[in-house]
Amino acid sequence: MKIHPTATIEPSVQLADDVIVGPGCVLRGDVRIGPGCELKGMAWIEGRTTLGAGNVIFPNVVIGTQPQDWRSDPADPTEVVIGENNVFRENVTVHRGTRSGGGTTRIGSGCMLMIGSHVGHDAVVEDRVTLINLATVAGHCRVETGAWLSGYTGLHQFTTVGRHAFFAAFAGSDRDVPPYCRIEGDHPARCKGVNVVGLRRLGLDVEAIRQLRQVLEGVFPQESLENVDRSALAGFDARTDLNEHARYLVEFVKRSMEHRFGRAREAGRFAAARAGHS
C-alpha cells in the first residue's frame, strides 16, 4: 500500500493491501477500495462507496457525493457500487443513490468514463460501457452492456439505453434507446440504423446485422424514436425466425412502449411514489 502523506483518509475507510493513493486524495465514510486500485491524486471519494479490483482513478474525480436531487438528504444511507477494472478520467462524477430511487448507483466492470462524464443518482451502468468527454447519464437511467455515448451526449432521467447502442456526438434522448442502434441528434433523437462497427467488433455475422437493420428500419420508419410503427413491431414480434439479438431488440421496444414517454424505467418512479417515498 502506497499512500502519499498529503492524502486525507478517515479510519472508517478500508483499503486493500496494494492500493496506491496519490497526493491530495480525500477518502471519508464507509469507503471500500479493492486490490490493485490506483488513485492518481486529488480524488474525493465519500459515503458508502465500494470499488472492486483494478480501478484506475485520475485526478479530480468525485465519487459518492450527495445526489443532485432536491429531495435527497445528506443522511440517507444510500450507496455507490463499482465493479472491476474501470477507468475514471479527470473530473468524472458519480453520485450515490436516493432513498426513493432504490438507493444504489451501480457501475459494472471494464467501463471507460472519459473526462467530465457523469453518472447520476440511482443510475445503472452495466459492463464495458464507454462514456466519452462530458457524456451525462441522468438520475435513474440504465445503460446496458457495451453501449457507447460520445462527447456532449445527454440522457433524460429514467431513460434506458440498450446493449451496444451508439450515440453520435451531441445526441440526446428523452426516450428509451433501442439496443444495437446508432443514434444522432436530439429532440427527437433519430435512429440512423445499426451500430455496424460495434456489432462487427462484437463478432456478429453479416446475416445477424442484416436482420437487426431490418427490424430497426421497420419499427422506426421515420428515424425518429417518437414514431414507432406498431403494426411492424407486432409483425416482427410474431416471427419465429429472429436471432437472439433481434428478439431482444423487439422485446426491448415493446417494454419501452408500455410506459409513459417511451421510458420503461418510469415504472420505477410510480413504484417509489406508491411506497410513500416521493
Added chain:
Amino acid sequence: MSKISPLSDVHSSAEIAEDVQIGPFCVIGPDVRIGPGCRLANNVTLIGHVTIGRDNTFFPYVVIGAAPQDLKYRGSPTRVEIGDGNTFREYVTVHPGTEAGGELTRIGNDSLFMIGSHVAHDCLLDDKVMMGNYCQLAGHIRMETFAVISALSGVHHFVTIGKFAFVGGLTAVKRDIPPFTIFYGSPGEIRGVNEVGMSRNGMAPEQVAAIKAAYRRLFCGQGNQLQQIEQLQAEDGLDGSVAYLCNFLRASLEGKFGRYREVLRKRGDWAPGTLGHTPVAQERIE
C-alpha cells in the same frame, strides 16, 4: 469556531464567519467574505472580490471569482455577490463582472448549480434558479426566479430567461425565453407552458389556467403577436402574471435579435444598481 483544514490556504485578510467549514486544499483569497453556515469541501478556490451570504455549499473543484473570460477586461476589482442557501456542485465556475458590463455578477438565493455549469461575467441571477450539468451561460445574461436550464444547454450573451421558464437539454438559446414557457430542441422552439414548474412552486391553479389561456392566444393564435399582446393588455382585470408575460414579450421585441438586454449594450447604460430588470414590475409569486 470555524473548522478550517490545516491543508487549506486561507489568506489572513479574508473575512470568514465563525462556523464556516473549509476542507483540505481550498484556496481563499484576501478579498473574500464568507457568511455563516457555509461549507466548502476540498479544492474549492475563491479568489478576487467575492461576497458570499449564509448557508451556501461548495462541492470539490468549484472556482469562483477568477478573471472573466472577456478580452476587454482590464483587471479592475470587479465583484461576485452570492446570496444565501445556494449549492454549487463539482467544477462549477462563476466569473466576476467586467468594467464595461456593470462590474458585478450576482447570484440570488436557494439556487442549484449542477456539475460543471458556468455563470459568466455580468450575469444577474434571481432566486431559486436551477442549472443542469455542464450548461453554460455567456456574459450579461439575466435569469429570473425559478428559471430552469437543463443539462448541456448553452445560452447566448445578453439573453433574459423569464421566471418559471424551462429550457430543455442540449438546447442552444439565442433569444429571450418568455416567462412560464418551455423551450427546447435544435433549433429551439417554444413548445408549451411549464405547468409542472409553476404548480410545484405553489402557483394557484386559476393563475396557471390564466397563463395557459394567454399562451394559446399569444403563441398559437391567428395573426400578429404584437396585436395579440395589445388586445390582451387592453382587457380589464388582466391577471398579473399574464400582464408580466405581455410586458416581457414587448421588451424582447425592443432589443436586437429578440434580446432585450442588447438595448443596454447600445446605450452603454451599465451603472451598477440600474441593471438587470426589464421595465416590468417585479411582482413575486409567493
